[in-house]
Amino acid sequence: MLVPDADSDTKSAPRDPRQQSVGIIGAGCAGLITAHVLLEDGFTDVQVLTRDMAVGGVWMDARVYPGLQVNSLHGEFSFSAMPMTEDSKGARLTGADLTHYMKEFSGRFLEGRIRFDTEVVRIRRDQGAGWLVDVRNGAAGTAETLQYERIVLCTGGCSNPRIPGSLSQAAADAADFTGPVVHTQEFPARIDELLATVKAVEHDSPDVGNADTVVVVGGGKSAQDVSAYLANEGRKVSMVFSSTDPVLASTKPIPGCIRKSRLFSTMSPHIELHTWLEKFLHRTWVGGKIVNAFWNHCERKSYSALDIPPDSPLRHTRSQFYGVANDEGVLSSTRFHGLVRDGKIELVAPARVDGFASDGRSVILDDGRVVQARAVVLATGYKSSWTAMFDKQTRAELGLDRHPPPPRATRYHWNYSTLAQRPASRADTDLDGPVMVRGLVPAERILARDFAVNGAVITNNNGMTCEVSAHWISAYFLGDPLRLPTTVDKAREHGERHAAWMRQRYPDMLHYLNESYSTAAAVWDWPQWIDGLLEDMGLPTRRSGGNFLTWPFKVVRVQEIATLKEERDGRRARQLELL
Numbered sequence: 001m002l003v004p005d006a007d008s009d010t011k012s013a014p015r016d017p018r019q020q021s022v023g024i025i026g027a028g029c030a031g032l033i034t035a036h037v038l039l040e041d042g043f044t045d046v047q048v049l050t051r052d053m054a055v056g057g058v059w060m061d062a063r064v065y066p067g068l069q070v071n072s073l074h075g076e077f078s079f080s081a082m083p084m085t086e087d088s089k090g091a092r093l094t095g096a097d098l099t100h101y102m103k104e105f106s107g108r109f110l111e112g113r114i115r116f117d118t119e120v121v122r123i124r125r126d127q128g129a130g131w132l133v134d135v136r137n138g139a140a141g142t143a144e145t146l147q148y149e150r151i152v153l154c155t156g157g158c159s160n161p162r163i164p165g166s167l168s169q170a171a172a173d174a175a176d177f178t179g180p181v182v183h184t185q186e187f188p189a190r191i192d193e194l195l196a197t198v199k200a201v202e203h204d205s206p207d208v209g210n211a212d213t214v215v216v217v218g219g220g221k222s223a224q225d226v227s228a229y230l231a232n233e234g235r236k237v238s239m240v241f242s243s244t245d246p247v248l249a250s251t252k253p254i255p256g257c258i259r260k261s262r263l264f265s266t267m268s269p270h271i272e273l274h275t276w277l278e279k280f281l282h283r284t285w286v287g288g289k290i291v292n293a294f295w296n297h298c299e300r301k302s303y304s305a306l307d308i309p310p311d312s313p314l315r316h317t318r319s320q321f322y323g324v325a326n327d328e329g330v331l332s333s334t335r336f337h338g339l340v341r342d343g344k345i346e347l348v349a350p351a352r353v354d355g356f357a358s359d360g361r362s363v364i365l366d367d368g369r370v371v372q373a374r375a376v377v378l379a380t381g382y383k384s385s386w387t388a389m390f391d392k393q394t395r396a397e398l399g400l401d402r403h404p405p406p407p408r409a410t411r412y413h414w415n416y417s418t419l420a421q422r423p424a425s426r427a428d429t430d431l432d433g434p435v436m437v438r439g440l441v442p443a444e445r446i447l448a449r450d451f452a453v454n455g456a457v458i459t460n461n462n463g464m465t466c467e468v469s470a471h472w473i474s475a476y477f478l479g480d481p482l483r484l485p486t487t488v489d490k491a492r493e494h495g496e497r498h499a500a501w502m503r504q505r506y507p508d509m510l511h512y513l514n515e516s517y518s519t520a521a522a523v524w525d526w527p528q529w530i531d532g533l534l535e536d537m538g539l540p541t542r543r544s545g546g547n548f549l550t551w552p553f554k555v556v557r558v559q560e561i562a563t564l565k566e567e568r569d570g571r572r573a574r575q576l577e578l579l
Contacts, residue, residue, distance in 0.1 A: 017449075017478050021045040023133055023148035025120055025389070028057020030455025030466045031154035032102060033079050036109045037470035040565055041478065047148075048110065049135065051119035055106045058158045059098040065188040067229050067334075068095030071221050071326040073248060074260055074461045074526075077101070080562035082108065092329055123151065123389050125397070130450065150477055153453045155385035157517030161185045162383040166355040167217065167376070175356035179375040184222040187377065191229075198374045200234035203344045211236045213372050215363055217353045218379030219244035219316075221326050224336040226377050231344045232334055238371055240348040240363075244313070246320045248298060249305040249328040249337075257553045262544065264460075266552045267294050268321070268524030269416050271501045272532070277552070281418070288417030295321040305330070306337040313349035314340070322423065322506060324458060324523050384515035398451065399444040399492075402431035402515055405499065412500035422507050430511050433502070433518025435495035437484070438533065440469055441476065443491035446484065449477055456519040458509075459526040464558055471564045472533045480568060481575050483536040527556060539567050 022043055024031050027050035038046050054060050070077055070093040077098055078084045082105050084097075106114060117138040126132050130149040137144070161183040165171060172181045179197055182190050194214065201211035212235075216227045219241025227237045257263075269282040281287035299320055306328060308314050314337070317323070332338050339345045352366040353376075362370045386400050395401050409432075435443045439457045452473040459465040475482050485491040502510060502521055510518055522529030531541035543561070544554035 018042040018044060020149040021130075021147070022047070022150045022152065022477070023131065023146065024048045024152045024154055025123070025133075026050060026057060026154035026156065026159075026455070027052065027055045027106070027114055027116075028059070028154065028156060028455065029077070029102070029462050030156065030469070031057070031152075032106055032110065033463075033467045034152050034154055034454050034470040034473060035113055036079070036081065036105075037467070037474050037565070038477075039109070039113070041474045043474075043477075046113055047146075048114040049118045049120055049133070049146075050114065050116055051138065053116055054103065055114065056099055056102040057156060059095060059102055061099045061103075063185065063188055064095035064099050065191060065229060067232070068225055069093065070095075070098065071328070072460045072462070073264060073325065073327045073524075074556070076260070076461055076558060077463045078558055079105065079463055079467050080558045080560075080564075081105075083558060120389050122391065123153075124391065124394050150450045151452075152473060153386070153451075154455045155389075155516065156455045157384065157514050158185075158382045159385040159516075160383050160388070161378075162381045162514070163378055164380060167353060167378055167380070172356050172376075175358060176360040177356045177373075177376075178360045179373065181376045181378065183378045183380070184218075184226055185382075187226055194230070194375050194377070195233060195235070198230075198235050201236055202234070203231075203236075203342075212374035213238050214375045214377060215240060215353070215371055215373040216377045216379060217241075217363075218381070219349065220379060220381070221245055223377075223379035224326075226379060227345050228334070228336040228339055230377075231339045236346075237344075238346045238348050238373075240351050240353050240365065240371065241313075241316075242350045242352050243316045243318070244349075246299075246317050246323045246325040247302055247306065247314075247328045247337075248320060248325045249302040250330065251301075251305045252330060256555045260555045260557075262527050262542075262552045262554065262556060265525045265527045267291050269414070269418050269505065270525040270528040271414070271498065271505075272528070274528075274531070276548075282416045285417055288420065291418045295319065302328070307331060307341045308337065312340075313347045316350050318423075318508065321418075322508075324509075381512070382514060386516050397444060398442045399435045399495075400442060400515060402433060402518070403435070405432050405503070406496055408493075409496050409500045412497050414501065414504055419504060422504065424507070432496075432499040433510060433513070434515055435492055435499070436519040437491050437494050438469075438472065438536070439498075439520030440472060441491075443485075443495045444488060446488060446491040449479065452476060453519065456516055457522050457529070458513075458517055458520075459522045459529070460524065461526050461556075464530060464556070464561065465522060465526055467558070468530045468533045468561055468564070471561075471568065472536060475537055475568060478572075480572055481538060483538075530561075537564075537568060538571055539564065 024035050027048050031048050035046050035048050052060050119136045121136050122134040124132050131151045133146045169181050198212045198214050214230050214237050216223050216239045227239045231237050273279045281291050353363050354366050355364050357364050357370050363373045441452050445451045454469045485494050534541045544556050546554040
């Protein structure tokens with residue numbers, strides 16, 4: 001249980017926290033909004049470091065390819081200081097929309113604050129106070145050490161490709177594989193190479209069986225996007241996977257009062273249930289039946305809308321309720337599910353690619369089958385971005401490593417009717433993610449107020465979640481009145497409780513997530529997550545309005561949080577008047 005912060009008095013600080021330097025690692029969504037909020041709060045020495053040549057992170061222009069679309073249910077990805085313009089405000093934002101938005105936002109608010117082409121090699125504690133950041137300057141090829149009094153880590157979990165050793169370039173070379181092996185992260189940069197290597201073919205041609213094939217390894221959203229792009233370019237595609245992501249779809253666009261409201265979040269249990277409706281839905285037998293029927297209906301309608309047959313490998317997936325569902329929208333003949341329906345993408349599943357065949361033009365599956373491959377695209381996910389930046393000792397001091405659940409974690413249990421039939425998973429005995437408070441501050445550093453993380457929470461609304469998190473982090477750095485654990489041990493207990501919640505709410509999530517994305521999850525219940533942060537700061541929650549019956553259907557808009565700075569300033573002033 002979080003208790004009011006007892007260390008919010010900043011009189012003993014050597015100088016105003018706003019005069020202390022802050023280094024922000026990463027120039028994606030989380031890094032940009034964190035820098036903006038800190039600057040708005042009066043921090044004068046804020047610098048963003050990125051190894052890239054432009055802003056955006058996963059949405060940087062060099063990583064975005066034609067046809068890429070945002071797949072989060074809410075469909076929003078903007079900040080309150082600069083709402084999306086009308087021409088990119090539709091239900092399905094494209095990668096190009098976000099690339100343009102991130103560039104425009106940084107140009108308007110962060111001019112001169114971002115240091116590009118600067119790779120962070122190592123982050124370590126200074127012997128005195130603060131942090132030392134060893135960097136490598138790409139263009140100059142030089143190394144230097146930067147010093148900051150505070151660090152915000154915003155590198156996310158989609159920075160460093162995870163490539164199985166059996167599918168690495170070295171393994172391909174050893175097998176004399178003659179085609180390109182490309183991870184999805186580098187797919188945009190190597191599209192021309194792939195298209196030149198694998199010749200186009202008419203999908204209804206009698207020669208299609210003998211045509212060169214691109215094998216896409218993986219069943220997630222990236223694998224689907226890449227497969228769709230290549231198929232639309234006339235290439236023969238075989239997608240090999242053991243399971244795929246759950247998907248949400250409809251025969252016509254879902255109205256805002258459902259898609260952009262709190263309805264889905266209300267139907268998803270949160271670690272804390274605050275309203276009578278949530279308590280009824282998730283703690284009673286009748287409520288559990290209603291919730292179960294709701295998600296079953298969504299799943300059936302989605303399969304029907306996407307024309308997915310009962311025997312399709314695309315049904316080898318987690319349920320929408322227990323997983324991160326991709327929002328597919330309405331079926332289109334040029335997108336993944338429409339291309340599968342029309343026979344333009346071959347599904348090889350359930351199966352796993354074990355390695356390259358000795359003929360140099362095939363891959364071997366785990367069941368012994370051989371699949372012809374002129375090129376291979378690896379949609380095999382990402383490893384933690386944190387591992388390379390911290391040595392083992394510093395990671396341990398910060399508590400950023402995976403770890404077995406402690407013995408006392410068994411005492412945490414949520415007797416929710418909606419979780420009574422949760423599926424079994426290896427995650428129950430797997431390692432927990434880092435021990436964090438709110439997924440924002442390592443428990444071990446809770447009293448230091450010099451280190452935070454933003455963007456490591458999985459959510460269906462990155463824009464709002466990262467922005468409210470940035471305000472929480474700024475309040476934490478400033479020493480504002482903030483509901484916090486008062487000791488490191490209480491902070492550990494808070495983090496362990498949340499890890500236990502993740503194991504119960506998303507049974508297999510900790511199994512397939514890396515450390516940079518396993519601190520917390522606010523997938524369907526991101527509005528409740530945001531409300532928890534607002535409560536920590538002593539600010540109003542459930543800002544969309546509505547009465548006791550209509551509030552779940554009120555559209556959630558980013559403008560609701562546009563006045564957080566003024567509200568926090570007012571609360572700080574009132575607290576000072578009481579001193």
